Amino acid sequence: MGRSPCCSKVGLNRGAWTAAEDKTLTDYIKFHGEGRWRNLPKRAGELSQTFVCVFQLFFCFLFEGDVGSFIIAGNDFGGVGLQRCGKSCRLRWLNYLRPDIKRGNISLDEEELIIRLHKLLGNRWSLIAGRLPGRTDNEIKNYWNTTLGKRVNYQKNLTSTCKQSNHPTKKDPKKTEPHHKNESNAVVRTKARRCSRAYFNPQQHKTEPTERIPRPGTVLTKDSSISNPVELTDPSSFMMEANMGQFCLTEILMNFEFSDIFDTCNKSDLSPSSKVPIIFPDEMLENWTEGDYVQPNMGCNHHLFASITDSEGDWLAE
DNA sequence: AACGCGACCAACCGCTCATTA
DNA sequence: TTAATGAGCGGTTGGTCGCGT
Numbered sequence: 067m068g069r070s071p072c073c074s075k076v077g078l079n080r081g082a083w084t085a086a087e088d089k090t091l092t093d094y095i096k097f098h099g100e101g102r103w104r105n106l107p108k109r110a111g112e113l114s115q116t117f118v119c120v121f122q123l124f125f126c127f128l129f130e131g132d133v134g135s136f137i138i139a140g141n142d143f144g145g146v147g148l149q150r151c152g153k154s155c156r157l158r159w160l161n162y163l164r165p166d167i168k169r170g171n172i173s174l175d176e177e178e179l180i181i182r183l184h185k186l187l188g189n190r191w192s193l194i195a196g197r198l199p200g201r202t203d204n205e206i207k208n209y210w211n212t213t214l215g216k217r218v219n220y221q222k223n224l225t226s227t228c229k230q231s232n233h234p235t236k237k238d239p240k241k242t243e244p245h246h247k248n249e250s251n252a253v254v255r256t257k258a259r260r261c262s263r264a265y266f267n268p269q270q271h272k273t274e275p276t277e278r279i280p281r282p283g284t285v286l287t288k289d290s291s292i293s294n295p296v297e298l299t300d301p302s303s304f305m306m307e308a309n310m311g312q313f314c315l316t317e318i319l320m321n322f323e324f325s326d327i328f329d330t331c332n333k334s335d336l337s338p339s340s341k342v343p344i345i346f347p348d349e350m351l352e353n354w355t356e357g358d359y360v361q362p363n364m365g366c367n368h369h370l371f372a373s374i375t376d377s378e379g380d381w382l383a384e
Numbered sequence: 385a386a387c388g389c390g391a392c393c394a395a396c397c398g399c400t401c402a403t404t405a
Numbered sequence: 406t407t408a409a410t411g412a413g414c415g416g417t418t419g420g421t422c423g424c425g426t
Contacts, residue, residue, distance in 0.1 A: 080395085082420080157396080203413095205393085208392070212391060213392090
């Protein structure tokens with residue numbers, strides 16, 4: 067069964083937002099906060115109508131006359147609220163109206179950070195945006211698609227041209243060609259998973275609960291790839307809420323030169339099991355590959371790797 | 385001035401995941 | 406357990422603008 071559409075598209079505005087719509091949405095969210103997007107347009111309309119009524123009463127009280135028609139003609143509420151899909155409202159707020167959004171050009175530092183994070187995370191724009199305060203995933207995605215991506219590809223082409231000229235020996239293209247046509251751009255493609263809990267095995271790891279770095283054997287998601295988390299540990303005896311954005315593995319790893327790591331890891335003469343960044347100890351890798359945590363068709367253990375960076379917050383003992 | 389073209393970016397769309405009843 | 410719903414994500418589209426011819 068397919069899911070119902072987020073709203074009826076009939077009679078809704080589409081395309082660019084007007085200043086009046088922005089104001090209505092902003093006023094509503096300032097009043098009620100974010101969330102419940104599906105019902106927001108209707109509720110925003112009710113709020114607008116409430117404002118109209120209050121203003122009318124106020125001015126009637128002040129001037130002892132009926133100025134309601136003046137107010138309705140002069141404001142932008144119109145008494146009909148937002149003729150927008152809730153999803154559209156959410157997008158408008160998150161990408162444009164939020165007060166903490168940073169305007170202006172992306173700095174060189176931000177550029178460098180985006181490139182490094184993209185190399186690490188692939189097209190996971192929301193995660194990348196999470197490391198760039200004030201920037202939205204949409205903005206970064208656009209910036210990548212229009213500017214950075216082209217530049218990076220250009221530089222890679224230059225590099226590969228140089229390498230070819232330095233190493234003129236011909237190789238069998240079937241052996242050297244990556245499986246994926248874009249694998250030369252080798253980004254770590256992961257399946258996005260939200261991570262709200264982690265199951266921690268105290269027998270294997272006798273670290274303090276406040277340990278911020280997950281240890282080998284820590285299953286970081288309870289997603290579908292984990293067939294039976296109870297087999298791995300006992301969540302009731304030792305389950306931790308993992309809120310790992312604050313933990314920020316990315317920050318730690320930002321100091322690494324990932325191109326070197328992933329170039330090594332993607333060398334075609336390595337077996338899939340050995341295509342793993344050297345920064346992870348063997349013990350950790352064994353634990354990853356023994357269980358169901360890692361999808362077997364993946365060359366690297368980036369499934370778990372990305373899960374570490376998936377959610378926000380900190381480790382908390384339950 | 386008119387036109388074509390590419391770059392940029394806001395907005396849309398379809399999908400997946402998490403939560404809830 | 407399952408279906409419905411809410412929310413979020415990434416890919417894509419289409420309008421606008423600036424620049425070159």
